[in-house]
Each structure stands twice: as C-alpha cells, then as structure tokens.
Amino acid sequence: MINDFVFYPSHCIFLFVKKNYISKKMKKIAFALVLGISVFFAACETSDINPNDKNSVSLYFENLVGTDPVVLNTKTYTNASSEDFTISTFNYFVSNISLKKSDGTELKFADKYFLVKQSVESSHTITLPDVPAGDYTSVSFMVGVDSAKSVSDVSQRTGVLDPASYGTDNMYWSWNSGYIFFKMEGKSAKSTNAAKDYKFHIGGFGGMTAKTANNLRTVTLTMADLAKVRKNIAPEVHLAIDVQKVFKSTLKIAESNTIMNPTLGTAVANNYKDMFAVEHVHNDEM
Amino acid sequence: MKLKLGIVLVISILLWGCSKEETTEPDTPLVLFEKPSTFPNTSYKMESNPITEDGFLLGKKIFFDGKLSRDGTISCAECHNQPYAFTHHGHAQSHGIDGLVGPRNAPALQNLAWGKTFFWDGGVFDLDLFSLAPIENPVEMDEQIGNVLEKLRKDVTYPPMFKKAFGTEDITTERFLKSLSQFMLTLVSANSKYDLYKAGKASFSADEKAGLTLFNEKGCASCHPEPLFTDESFRSNGLPTDFFRNFVDTGRYRITELKEDKYKFKVPSLRNIEYTFPYMHDGRFISLEDVLDHYADGNMANLETLDPIFKQNTKIGIALNQKEKSQIIAFLKTLTDESFLKDKRFVP
Numbered sequence: 001m002i003n004d005f006v007f008y009p010s011h012c013i014f015l016f017v018k019k020n021y022i023s024k025k026m027k028k029i030a031f032a033l034v035l036g037i038s039v040f041f042a043a044c045e046t047s048d049i050n051p052n053d054k055n056s057v058s059l060y061f062e063n064l065v066g067t068d069p070v071v072l073n074t075k076t077y078t079n080a081s082s083e084d085f086t087i088s089t090f091n092y093f094v095s096n097i098s099l100k101k102s103d104g105t106e107l108k109f110a111d112k113y114f115l116v117k118q119s120v121e122s123s124h125t126i127t128l129p130d131v132p133a134g135d136y137t138s139v140s141f142m143v144g145v146d147s148a149k150s151v152s153d154v155s156q157r158t159g160v161l162d163p164a165s166y167g168t169d170n171m172y173w174s175w176n177s178g179y180i181f182f183k184m185e186g187k188s189a190k191s192t193n194a195a196k197d198y199k200f201h202i203g204g205f206g207g208m209t210a211k212t213a214n215n216l217r218t219v220t221l222t223m224a225d226l227a228k229v230r231k232n233i234a235p236e237v238h239l240a241i242d243v244q245k246v247f248k249s250t251l252k253i254a255e256s257n258t259i260m261n262p263t264l265g266t267a268v269a270n271n272y273k274d275m276f277a278v279e280h281v282h283n284d285e286m
Numbered sequence: 287m288k289l290k291l292g293i294v295l296v297i298s299i300l301l302w303g304c305s306k307e308e309t310t311e312p313d314t315p316l317v318l319f320e321k322p323s324t325f326p327n328t329s330y331k332m333e334s335n336p337i338t339e340d341g342f343l344l345g346k347k348i349f350f351d352g353k354l355s356r357d358g359t360i361s362c363a364e365c366h367n368q369p370y371a372f373t374h375h376g377h378a379q380s381h382g383i384d385g386l387v388g389p390r391n392a393p394a395l396q397n398l399a400w401g402k403t404f405f406w407d408g409g410v411f412d413l414d415l416f417s418l419a420p421i422e423n424p425v426e427m428d429e430q431i432g433n434v435l436e437k438l439r440k441d442v443t444y445p446p447m448f449k450k451a452f453g454t455e456d457i458t459t460e461r462f463l464k465s466l467s468q469f470m471l472t473l474v475s476a477n478s479k480y481d482l483y484k485a486g487k488a489s490f491s492a493d494e495k496a497g498l499t500l501f502n503e504k505g506c507a508s509c510h511p512e513p514l515f516t517d518e519s520f521r522s523n524g525l526p527t528d529f530f531r532n533f534v535d536t537g538r539y540r541i542t543e544l545k546e547d548k549y550k551f552k553v554p555s556l557r558n559i560e561y562t563f564p565y566m567h568d569g570r571f572i573s574l575e576d577v578l579d580h581y582a583d584g585n586m587a588n589l590e591t592l593d594p595i596f597k598q599n600t601k602i603g604i605a606l607n608q609k610e611k612s613q614i615i616a617f618l619k620t621l622t623d624e625s626f627l628k629d630k631r632f633v634p
Contacts, residue, residue: 151411151412153331153334153412153414154412154414154415154459154460154463154464155334155460157459157460158458158460162458162459163418163431163459164430164431164432164434164435164458164459165432166430166432167430167432168430170422170430172418174410174415174418174419174421174422174423175405175409175410175419175423176409176410176540176541177409177410177411177412177415207542208411209402209403209408209411210538210541210542210544210547211542212541212542212543212544213543261543262543263543
C-alpha cells in the first residue's frame with residue numbers, strides 16, 4: 001500500500017550523498033541527478049508526515065432522504081413500504097468517536113458527546129481538534145450515550161447532556177433514567193393514530209438496576225479517500241445519512257407509529273446503524 | 287456597697303449571658319444528616335454532594351416553590367406533605383397541575399439516602415436525577431427543567447442563595463438537583479417508638495410485642511426487614527390488575543420490559559405507615575385493616591408473578607385471624623416517628 005510508505009528527510013539525504021558520489025565520474029549525469037534529487041527532495045518535504053504536527057478533522061453529517069437533503073415539515077417522502085411521511089424532528093447523539101490509521105493505531109476522542117439535530121445547522125459539523133498528522137483510513141462512532149455516561153453523576157451531564165438544554169425537543173427520559181439516542185418524528189397518512197403522526201424515540205443503554213435492552217450501536221466507516229491530516233490540511237469528512245435506512249422494508253408506520261420503549265426500539269436501532277456512509281473526504285490545503 | 291456589688295454582679299451575668307447567646311448561636315451548626323447507628327451505609331454517595339446548611343436551605347426553598355411547575359401552582363410539597371411522612375394526604379392517586387390525576391400514589395419521602403431506586407417502578411436509579419421526572423410529567427408539574435432554571439435566575443432571592451451554597455450565583459442543573467437532594471437526604475426517620483424500644487428506651491405493650499413477633503413469624507419482615515422496613519426489591523403482592531379505571535399498571539415491567547417483572551412494584555418502607563394512607567401504588571386501600579384483609583382473606587389475584595411467599599398455604603396469602611391482624615397493626619403504629627413528622631427544620 002502506497003500510504004504505508006513514509007518518506008523521511010534522512011532517506012532523501014542518504015540518496016543525495018550516494019548519487020553525488022557517482023556524479024564525480026559523470027558530470028552531465030550528475031547535473032541531471034542533482035536536479036532530479038532536488039525535485040525529489042522538495043517532494044519529500046510536502047508529503048512528509050511530521051508526527052508532531054496537528055490539525056483538526058471535521059465530520060459533516062448531511063441528512064438525506066435517498067439523495068435529497070432533508071427538508072423539515074414541508075416535504076413529503078415515501079418509504080420502502082410505499083408509506084408517505086414528513087420529518088419534523090431528526091436528532092441523534094454521536095459519541096466515542098475514533099479515527100484509525102492503516103497501521104491499526106487508533107485515536108479515541110473520549111468524553112466527547114455531540115447531538116446532531118436537523119433543525120440546527122451548526123450541529124451538523126463535529127470538529128475534532130488536535131489530530132496528529134497522518135493518513136486516517138476509517139472513522140468509528142457510537143450512536144447514543146454510552147452506559148458509563150448514562151449512569152454518571154449529574155456533574156458529568158453538561159453541554160448536550162444537560163437535561164436543561166433540550167427545551168420542548170427533549171432527549172432525556174426522566175421517568176426511566178436515560179438519554180434518547182435517536183429521535184425521529186413526523187406526519188404520515190398511514191399512521192393509525194388520530195393525529196396522523198409517528199414518533200420514534202430510541203434509547204436504552206442496557207440498564208443500571210436490571211439488564212434491559214441495549215440499543216447503543218457503533219458504526220465504523222472506511223474512508224476510501226483517506227483523511228490526510230497535515231500541518232496545513234484539516235480534512236473534512238463528508239457523511240451522507242440516508243433516512244430511508246431507518247425504515248428499510250421492516251419498519252412500517254402503519255404498524256408502529258409510536259416507539260418509545262427500548263425493546264421495540266431495538267429493531268429501529270438495527271436499521272439506523274446502517275444509515276451512515278462516508279460520501280467523500282476533502283483534504284484541501286489551508 | 288453590698289447592693290452596688292450585687293447590681294454589678296447581676297449586670298455582669300446578664301451581659302455575659304447575652305454575649306454568650308450572641309456568640310454561640312450562629313456557630314451552632316444545624317445538624318442535618320446523621321447516619322442512625324442501626325442503619326446500614328447509605329446507597330447515596332454522600333461525598334459527591336456534601337450537605338451544607340446553605341445547600342439544605344436552598345433545597346428546602348426549591349422544594350416548596352411552585353415555580354417548578356408550568357403555571358406556578360404545584361410545588362414538590364403539594365404531593366409530599368410533612369405531617370403525612372411527605373405523602374399526598376387523602377389522595378389515592380396524586381393529582382398535579384390543572385387537577386390532572388396520575389396513576390400512582392405519591393410515596394413517602396424518608397430515608398432516601400438508603401434508596402437504591404426511586405418510584406414505584408424503580409425507573410430512576412439516582413436521587414439526583416429523580417426530581418426531573420415530576421417536573422416534566424404532564425400530569426404533575428408539566429414544565430421543562432430549562433424553564434425552571436430560567437425562572438430561578440430571574441428571581442432575586444435565588445442567585446445569592448446559590449452563591450452561598452455553591453460559591454457562585456450560577457444556577458445549573460447540577461446545583462439545582464443537588465440542593466434538592468441535600469434537602470431530601472436530611473429527611474431521616476429513625477426515632478419511632480420501635481427505634482426507642484430497640485434501644486431499650488421505651489417499652490412495648492403486650493399487643494405491640496405480639497405484633498412484632500407475628501410480623502417476623504408471618505413473613506412480613508422478609509420483604510420489609512428492619513431497620514428500613516423495605517428490602518428495596520420489586521414484588522407482586524397479588525393486587526388485582528383491573529382496579530383503577532381500566533388502566534393496567536404493569537409496574538416494574540414498564541422499566542425492564544422483562545416478563546417476570548410484570549405487576550411488580552417496589553416494596554415500600556413501613557416507617558410512618560400510620561400516616562401514609564391510602565396504601566399501595568395506586569392508593570386503593572384506605573386503612574391498614576384493608577391492607578391486612580388483602581393479605582389474609584384470599585382475595586389476592588393469583589398472578590403469574592405473584593411473590594412465592596404468598597403461595598405457601600393452600601389458600602394464597604398469609605393466614606391471619608382478626609386478633610393477629612390487630613396486633614400487627616398495633617406494632618406497625620410503633621413505626622410512627624412523631625419527631626420526624628413535626629421536625630421544624632423541614633418546615634418552610
């Protein structure tokens with residue numbers, strides 16, 4: 001693999017000295033070689049990965065229905081079971097992010113929790129600071145709030161984990177202590193309830209005082225483009241999230257318009273864990 | 287001369303008395319939490335939230351404040367009155383905002399530091415996280431915690447109280463919940479006639495003694511063991527399920543979704559039971575006599591999850607005659623802790 005081969009300046013110097021010795025015998029060739037080596041040396045400098053360099057990696061979560069960007073409330077979509085639906089709320093927690101290099105080394109972002117909300121544009125981008133320079137081949141994250149955090153002291157519940165931060169768009173079950181990992185709501189003519197709506201609130205970290213459903217899911221995505229972190233490159237990983245995967249052909253609004261308990265939520269979590277894909281990676285120089 | 291000396295002496299004593307009172311009173315700390323010597327270690331991590339007088343006073347003010355509810359009418363104290371061991375006196379199912387009635391009876395607030403779970407179904411595992419539930423419940427306070435904090439920030443009395451309790455005027459979820467916990471943790475009841483009897487400081491009547499013996503022999507103590515008079519477990523005591531407005535309360539099952547937990551409810555403490563009526567998770571029994579009749583008269587529903595302790599006789603339940611019932615009730619009344627029910631520290 002080409003990305004396994006790392007150029008170090010010392011290699012270039014060694015080559016330079018060796019070639020220079022030969023050039024004593026053939027001046028013309030020497031000139032060409034020096035020129036070539038100079039170019040090579042310059043190339044070494046730009047592709048060099050200095051492990052002391054750091055930059056950020058951002059993950060951009062673009063929520064789509066198929067290939068169309070999600071439009072809240074006003075647009076009507078059709079799922080795999082030919083059911084119409086609108087989307088009024090589409091939220092999910094992302095945590096335990098890690099970036100992996102091809103050599104298997106993994107960079108973990110512990111104790112960082114993010115809430116992606118379709119209604120809040122700024123929440124679609126997660127920025128991971130201080131990533132050491134390197135070529136990263138995959139990204140992994142948990143959809144939800146891990147069990148350790150879910151049972152932690154209230155002092156640990158700040159930022160997007162603060163129950164006071166949700167307002168009417170609640171992401172916390174106060175009656176059954178735990179976070180709502182994934183929330184999707186909207187309207188559908190196929191709903192059998194009077195309001196003609198559907199509500200999928202998926203949570204369940206496995207239980208504190210009894211073993212209960214565990215709907216935490218970890219997603220690992222390979223980045224074909226590689227995320228090339230350099231002193232002057234802060235890669236942006238563009239993720240495409242296909243809402244249709246929440247339904248697949250298994251979840252039908254006509255059959256389940258309200259899912260708010262963890263055991264029923266398991267099937268939905270098994271569907272939405274597959275909604276994430278890496279679309280492409282921007283490795284633009286700054 | 288003697289008179290003069292006498293006057294000087296009297297004035298000196300008076301002054302001394304005055305100054306003594308002035309210097310010592312503010313220094314006397316309010317004793318807020320002491321683990322009764324007969325109690326086990328607390329379940330609550332006391333070191334995570336050290337109780338201070340300022341934290342306690344803040345928590346108490348919040349406990350009695352209607353601002354916790356959407357329209358300002360419902361405080362914690364609405365359903366948790368001190369004279370009835372912090373229960374909703376006279377209400378089978380507790381009612382909250384707009385007169386809406388919830389499906390369950392407000393449990394007593396006492397010895398919460400030893401609670402492993404909270405609510406009849408144990409849905410909350412940390413006292414600090416408890417108060418979010420009644421605030422957000424549409425039939426209790428129907429408010430959002432974020433709004434509550436905003437209301438307290440705008441109230442001139444709160445920011446200085448938060449500063450006294452926590453060092454700065456910042457009103458955060460953690461501080462709000464932990465001050466409430468500080469108040470609730472101090473609600474310790476361990477000074478009933480029973481406690482005094484165990485300590486050799488009071489004597490039981492013949493009926494009370496017989497009641498205590500029956501309480502142990504008939505198996506009551508297997509679920510309600512001293513000193514807390516609950517084992518904190520979830521059990522089915524055979525309450526017919528169709529009692530309340532055709533609403534079938536599945537209890538612990540609602541939380542665990544395990545078939546074996548259907549119709550199980552948290553075993554309540556029997557401390558102050560004389561005053562926590564009506565009884566059971568939905569308040570279906572008005573009197574202790576009704577409760578014992580349920581256990582003794584074979585009217586239990588033979589639910590699949592019925593606790594095995596009730597299946598030891600040919601007839602399900604516990605075999606008790608009228609005299610035994612009255613003796614057990616006499617014993618249960620020794621669990622009343624007047625000093626707790628009238629403790630002035632808990633009065634707003």
